Amino acid sequence: MRKVVVVDGTSMKARYGGCLLTASCQDGNFQIFPLAFAVVDSENDDSWEWFFRSLSTFVHDTTDLVFISDRHNSIYTGLRKVYTEAHHSACTVHLWRNVRHLYKPQLLAGLMSSAARAFVIEDFNKKFLEIQRVNPGCAAYLVDIGFTHWTRVHSQGKRYNIMDSNIAESWNQVLKEAREYPLICMLEYIRTTMMEWFAVRRARSARSASVIAPKCREIVEENFESAMSMAVRPISDFEFQVQIRSGECFTVKLVEGTCSCNEFQCLSIPCPHAIAAATRLGVSIDTFVDTAYFEETIRHSYEEKIYPIPSVGGHTTADAASGTRGDLNPPRSRRPPGRPKKIRILSRGEFKVCFISVKT
Known part of the structure; x- marks a missing residue:
């Protein structure tokens, strides 16, 4: 897996309430890969710290690990205590919603999104100067958050294509x-869902004759079409100058896997300039795709099988051997009056947006 983990918490609607914490990532075919889930009383410091300590038993703390989440204070606190080497980045969608609420013009949200996804400093600076010109207050708000926290080009860790927490939001939607x-019924629903996902994806990957995953193949083919109109000139054996129609030139170093556009090294997928250079050299483009996108890697991701849990509906073997029932009593809680809300509860720092239509 690419080492980008999206964490999120969502409320439970059953009788006793509670909160479901999840950690997810993407496989090489850009599909949701759930890593862990847990039920806690609420999103507080103790709950997130316990969740991260449990997660750290198999998602180890390294400098090339990146966490993405909303700006909940307890997530920040838990990561500071458990993952001291990993990096933490903010979900751009939550920031985009805040910008749209605080600073009304829709133009700002689009500029902020473009600045966050920029691959090179020059493009980021251009978009951010436009934000400053349109609304200095919005620019100051984004500066206070920190460029390293919400932009790709300034990020201290490698975010690849994952700029938001949509992975977690989609997983929450599956579990809605x-x-x-x-x-117990909810946990069994999660288990059977993952069991089916693993089986289907394992079978699809086994039938595939391609080297790289389908979604990655689509990106490569799209970049290949753009590369056909570029002029390629050699600098050395494996370094090339690639010129596009507008006249702008880019430097591609195939051995290092870099391009001056920065897209090649950020996504670990050959950009159009790298594809143009590889085609000139007569080398297969698939060799420059990161192994995370290989079908073989995806087959390894889903090779483990998920089986039914024997203890569902009865006692475990350990309980029977020890003579204890091991029952779990429900927490002492008072259910709020009225029908449970269906609308998603906004995260801390996220605002509700209302649209008003005006007849002309």
């Missing part, structure tokens, strides 16, 4: 109905 079930 299950979050109204009793606890």
Whole structure:
């Protein structure tokens, strides 16, 4: 897996409430790969710290690990205590919603999104200067957050294509109905969903005759079409100058896997300039794609099987041997009056946006 983990918390709608914490990432075919999930009383410092300590038993703390989440204070606190070497980045979608609420013009949100996704400093500076010109207050707000926290070009870790927490939001959407079930039923729903995903994806990958995953193949083919109109001139054996139609030139170093556009090294997928250079050299483009996108890697990702849990509906073997029942009593809680809300609860620092239509 590419070492980008998206964490999120969402409320449960069952009788006793609670919160479901999740950690997810993407496989090489840009599909959701759930890593861990846990039920806690609420999103607080103790809950997130315990969750991260449990997660750290198999997602180890390294300098090339990146966490992406909303700006919940307890997530920040837990990461500071457990993952001291990993980097933490903010979800750009949550920031985009805040910008749209605080600073009304829609133009700002688009400029902020473009600045966050820029691959080179020059493009980022150009977009951020436009933000300053349109609304200095919005620019000051983004500066206070820190460029390293929300932009790709200034990020201290490698975010690849994952600029937001949509992975976690999509996973929460899959579990939307299950979050109204009793606890054991909800957990069994999660298990059977993952069991089916693993089986289907394992079978699809086994049938594939391609070297790289389908979604990655689409990106490579799209970049290949753009590369056909570029002029390539050699600098050395494996270094090339690539000129596009506008006259702008880029330097591609195939051995290092870099391009001056910075897209090649950020996504670990050959950009159009790198593809043009590889075609000139007569080398297969697939060799420059990161192994995370290989079908073989995806097959290894799903080779483990998920089986039913024997203890569901009865006692575990350990309980029977020890003579204890091991029952879990529900927490002492008072269910709020009225029908449970269906609308997603906004994260801390996130604002509700209302649209008003005006007839002319």
